[in-house]
Amino acid sequence: MPKSKLGIIGSGRLGTAIARQSSKAGYEVRIANSRGPESLGLMLSVLLPGVIAGTVGGVIEQSDIIVLAIPLNQYKTLKPELFAAKVVIDAMNYWPPTEGAIKEFMNEEVTSSEYIQHYLKGAHVVKTLNHIAYNELEEHNLPAGDPKRRAMVLAGDDKEAKTVVSELIDAIGFDPVDLGELKNGKKFQPDTSLFNARYVANDL
Amino acid sequence: MELGVFSFGDVQRAKDGSLGPTSESVTNLLEAIRLADKVGLDVFGIGEHHTEYFPASSPSTLIAAAAATTKNIKLTSAVTVLSTDDPVRVYQQFAIADIISGGRVEIIAGRGSSTESFPLFGYDLRDYDELYAEKLDLLLKINASKDGKVKWEGKFRPALDNVEIVPRPKEKMNIWLATGGNPESSIRAARLGLPITYAIIGGHASRFAPLVELYHEAARQYKTPNADVRVAIATPGFIAEDAKDAKDTFWKSWGWAMTTLGKVRGFAAPTRDHYDAESNRDGALFAGSPEEIAERILELHKRIGHTRHIFQMDTGQLPHDKFLKSIELLGTKVAPIVRAALEAEKKKEEKVKNAKI
Numbered sequence: 001m002p003k004s005k006l007g008i009i010g011s012g013r014l015g016t017a018i019a020r021q022s023s024k025a026g027y028e029v030r031i032a033n034s035r036g037p038e039s040l041g042l043m044l045s046v047l048l049p050g051v052i053a054g055t056v057g058g059v060i061e062q063s064d065i066i067v068l069a070i071p072l073n074q075y076k077t078l079k080p081e082l083f084a085a086k087v088v089i090d091a092m093n094y095w096p097p098t099e100g101a102i103k104e105f106m107n108e109e110v111t112s113s114e115y116i117q118h119y120l121k122g123a124h125v126v127k128t129l130n131h132i133a134y135n136e137l138e139e140h141n142l143p144a145g146d147p148k149r150r151a152m153v154l155a156g157d158d159k160e161a162k163t164v165v166s167e168l169i170d171a172i173g174f175d176p177v178d179l180g181e182l183k184n185g186k187k188f189q190p191d192t193s194l195f196n197a198r199y200v201a202n203d204l
Numbered sequence: 205m206e207l208g209v210f211s212f213g214d215v216q217r218a219k220d221g222s223l224g225p226t227s228e229s230v231t232n233l234l235e236a237i238r239l240a241d242k243v244g245l246d247v248f249g250i251g252e253h254h255t256e257y258f259p260a261s262s263p264s265t266l267i268a269a270a271a272a273t274t275k276n277i278k279l280t281s282a283v284t285v286l287s288t289d290d291p292v293r294v295y296q297q298f299a300i301a302d303i304i305s306g307g308r309v310e311i312i313a314g315r316g317s318s319t320e321s322f323p324l325f326g327y328d329l330r331d332y333d334e335l336y337a338e339k340l341d342l343l344l345k346i347n348a349s350k351d352g353k354v355k356w357e358g359k360f361r362p363a364l365d366n367v368e369i370v371p372r373p374k375e376k377m378n379i380w381l382a383t384g385g386n387p388e389s390s391i392r393a394a395r396l397g398l399p400i401t402y403a404i405i406g407g408h409a410s411r412f413a414p415l416v417e418l419y420h421e422a423a424r425q426y427k428t429p430n431a432d433v434r435v436a437i438a439t440p441g442f443i444a445e446d447a448k449d450a451k452d453t454f455w456k457s458w459g460w461a462m463t464t465l466g467k468v469r470g471f472a473a474p475t476r477d478h479y480d481a482e483s484n485r486d487g488a489l490f491a492g493s494p495e496e497i498a499e500r501i502l503e504l505h506k507r508i509g510h511t512r513h514i515f516q517m518d519t520g521q522l523p524h525d526k527f528l529k530s531i532e533l534l535g536t537k538v539a540p541i542v543r544a545a546l547e548a549e550k551k552k553e554e555k556v557k558n559a560k561i
Binding site: 043 | 317319322323328329330332384385386387388391406407408411414415417418421422425466468469470471472475478
């Protein structure tokens with residue numbers, strides 16, 4: 001079965017690390033940023049050969065899984081109507097010490113990913129890839145079965161979406177561990193014991 | 205290879221574990237800079253922060269004072285959080301320090317990974333990128349102005365209509381960009397013809413090699429006139445005579461700093477295993493004996509080709525006497541090994557070149 005097509009929104013450290021690892025794992029990867037595809041040519045040619053640059057709209061349209069890797073305080077630049085029926089990985093964090101307080105995310109009853117799910121109506125949001133340092137995606141990946149293989153937790157309300165996201169996590173060298181519904185993302189946001197921590201699946 | 209130190213002016217810890225006075229950090233820092241100059245180090249950087257842990261909020265003031273009491277060492281910010289400052293003021297303050305020093309002052313501009321200056325000075329973090337781009341543009345214009353007059357217009361500050369920005373140092377100041385690894389920053393530095401400092405705070409140090417390649421490739425493509433293409437590396441580091449002593453001491457202070465930062469930023473504290481992995485071989489933490497650190501600098505130099513390496517030593521309330529000893533060892537033991545090895549390497553290359561001719 002051919003692998004899903006992956007589209008990454010955000011070309012910073014996390015976005016490019018995910019692009020490199022998923023491209024190496026055989027995914028067809030597209031990437032977009034707010035400055036447009038022409039801003040990406042040089043970077044892709046040196047750092048990410050094989051990854052395709054596109055506009056945000058184009059990348060979303062042509063991909064099965066969309067990874068959101070932009071600062072959360074820029075979320076309103078995303079057009080919700082483009083995301084209908086797409087699997088969306090929310091790798092963003094509500095992280096006031098680094099990106100400032102955002103009024104709509106200050107409600108502690110609702111996690112940032114639930115808010116994004118609400119904003120991107122019709123998308124199937126899975127929260128993951130948010131709790132690992134970007135460089136560790138490229139340094140801690142291990143083949144399946146290795147006893148030291150690091151776990152990557154995920155949470156989401158759509159089973160099928162979680163299946164394709166789990167495949168991706170496995171393909172880039174980590175053990176997916178499903179923590180259940182999207183609201184359980186509160187277990188691995190900033191200020192939790194899982195955030196930036198290193199576990200193997202059995203510990204969880 | 206230029207070797208040096210950078211600091212955020214960490215305060216000391218009192219005997220009861222509480223944080224020491226912020227005033228002490230200022231005098232300690234000036235003492236450290238004088239020592240670095242005395243032992244022949246090439247550069248000392250001061251990183252702008254605004255917290256009770258890191259009170260070096262105004263690097264240009266410290267640099268001006270250090271400029272008056274040192275002879276040879278280059279003095280730089282590391283970094284100036286340009287996004288939340290006024291480039292006119294930054295230029296004036298560093299220009300004065302540069303004149304006092306006789307041309308030894310540099311600025312490393314950054315967007316800031318610590319963002320406490322945004323609320324402090326009334327800036328919106330949503331403008332993070334735009335602020336930096338605009339303020340950098342103005343700072344470079346002021347620095348490049350031949351007659352001292354500047355005509356400039358932007359969004360975040362009133363326009364300048366041929367306004368004179370003084371005083372003018374004899375020569376343009378060296379302005380560097382710092383980056384924590386965002387690929388766009390490497391391209392930006394190359395496009396602007398500026399030297400770049402990579403801040404490597406964790407993981408494998410050599411993972412920055414592809415970014416350095418991107419910086420060089422961008423420089424080749426942009427062909428910016430009078431480009432100053434140089435690569436510096438900034439990492440945590442600590443040196444003691446004995447390797448184990450160095451690693452244990454630095455674990456205590458670095459581990460404490462990361463645990464504290466983790467509490468503020470909400471991430472899990474590092475473990476000793478994690479630290480051991482990163483303070484050896486290709487790790488980002490350069491803690492060890494002089495010989496070991498020299499070897500690791502040279503090893504990274506093979507991968508990255510950097511011409512400056514500066515170390516943040518006093519992180520996490522490292523006792524001041526150990527900080528001073530580490531500076532001394534960098535100057536008196538590490539630097540001679542690194543310089544001799546690179547000199548030998550150069551001679552060998554010349555020999556091969558001559559043989560080919």
